[in-house]
Amino acid sequence: MIERTYTSEITEAMDGETVSVAGHVHELRDLGGLVFVIVRDRDGLIQGVFKEDREPELFEQAEELGAEDVVRVTGEVTESGQAPGGVELVPEELEVIDEADAPLPLEISKDVDADLSTRLDHRGVDLRQPEVMAVFTLKSKLMDAMEEWFQNEGYVDVETPLISKGGAEGGAELFPVVYYEQEAFLSQSPQLYKQILMASGFDKIYEVGTAFRAEDFATSRHVSEISMFDVELSYIEDHHDVMDVQEESLRYALRAVADEAERELDELGVDLTVPEEDFPRITFDEALDILEAQFGHFPEDPTDLDTKGERLLGQHFEEQGHPAFFVVGYPGEKFYYMQDVEGDDIASRKFDLIYKGQELSSGGQRQHDVDVMKEVMAENDVPEENFEFYLEGLSYGTPPHGGYGLGIDRLVQKVCDLDNIKEAILFPRDPTRLTP
Ligand code: ATP
Ligand code: AMO
Secondary structure, three states: OOOOOOHHHOOHHHOOOEEEEEEEEEEEEEOOOEEEEEEEEOOEEEEEEEEOOOOHHHHHHHHOOOOOOEEEEEEEEEEOOOOOOOEEEEEEEEEEEEOOOOOOOOOOOOOOOOOHHHHHHOHHHHOOOHHHHHHHHHHHHHHHHHHHHHHHOOOEEOOOOOEEOOOOOOOOOOOEEEEOOEEEEEOOOOHHHHHHHHHHOOOEEEEEEEEEOOOOOOOOOOOOEEEEEEEEEEOOOOHHHHHHHHHHHHHHHHHHHHHHOHHHHHHHOOOOOOOOOOOOEEEHHHHHHHHHHHHOOOOOOOOOOOHHHHHHHHHHHHHOOOOEEEEEEEOOOOOOOEOOOOOOOOEEEEEEEEEOOEEEEEEEEEOOOHHHHHHHHHHOOOOHHHHHHHHHHOOOOOOOEEEEEEEHHHHHHHHOOOOOHHHHOOOOOEOOEOOO
16 A cells, blocks of 8 residues: 555644655645645645745645646645644655646636536546535445444345336336346335345345436436335334334434534534434324415325425424424325225325435335235236235235335435435436436
């Protein structure tokens, strides 16, 4: 490895020590006989001070540098009240490791706002901005913590196929793939496999996976390729057991971010509130009542919450100190795998979690009686032959179970207060974007 010290490790206590810092040239400030070279690594910035009268050869080299060149600066750590981080380097050696082409497609160091589309066109350069990279170092900490919760609770980490015969979530949003002689699609959700694994006796599982939705519209919360955190557990009494898991794991992960991602939150200017109190659980009807009474809002489709409805409910609960809450029971979604309470005509054991005014996850208690499932499939014109493997998988003894799928990108979007979900994805895919 090339010897180097990360900028985050260099402190005032190291005054007088010689270190090497490797990174990109973030900014060059040429003040005549003095050049400030600001070097950026993953963790931050440090400035090297090159003086013509002190180190003429190094000064000449520094004057030749260009923005985003990759360099290694070796020098003495020197305390300085004027340096951005309180320390700077008095250089002893400057190596140019790779030169960057000029001009850059985007400005990195200057506060120039490019539109999102241009940023995504040049994502490799865009990601160099400290506040953009912070989204992804934060995401890594968030998801590590989330997995840690499930590992601590004895969940098994599984992987299910990404190529499937049919859709788990209905037929409209599937991407077809060329698969030998057979019709096949990219997976929309690991739902069916999660349930078969419950029948197999895995008891508690989670999967960090990818799901594909051929959404043919552009919103700030939909993309075509999604990172999904899926969970399934057995021997539940009802859907409240599943909501408990969702609530506790999310609180744990958000706490970890608040404790361990201070630098990233600072960089993003985010003041994260960890929802320590119980998440409110309201019925769909109660949600409609709040929307009508508080905001005079009626969703266009009275069987589903619209984007505005979610946002207004989010506002209502946030004002009461609850950034997250559950809406339970959706009249419009009597899906074959969802369980109803007998005599009730709605998918009463289905829930959505709304976080900061946006749907973050869907889940519920599943139907584990295959005969009932077949009836619902027939009523809804779902072709049974596409799901033979699933129905067979649940036929030989299935414990009561439930679970949910959480959109990781939406979670990161909301934690980081980003306007668009695509900012929470390294290389997002939408109906028009296939590169980079
Ligand atoms: P799920 O698939 O679980 O329902 P989702 O958030 O993708 O999750 P959708 O039902 O696809 O949910 O859509 C939820 C909301 O997203 C809709 O109620 C609507 O407000 C918004 N939405 C969906 N389609 C469009 C669209 N074409 N244009 C604008 N907004 C849309
Ligand atoms: P659902 O279809 O609601 O449920 O998806 C779960 C969560 O995934 C996210 N999501 C999306 N994010 C960005 N772009 C999209 N196009 C998109 N579509 C979905 C949302 C959503 O809440 N099988 C069930 C889960 C279960 O019951 O276990 C399912 O997939 O955050």
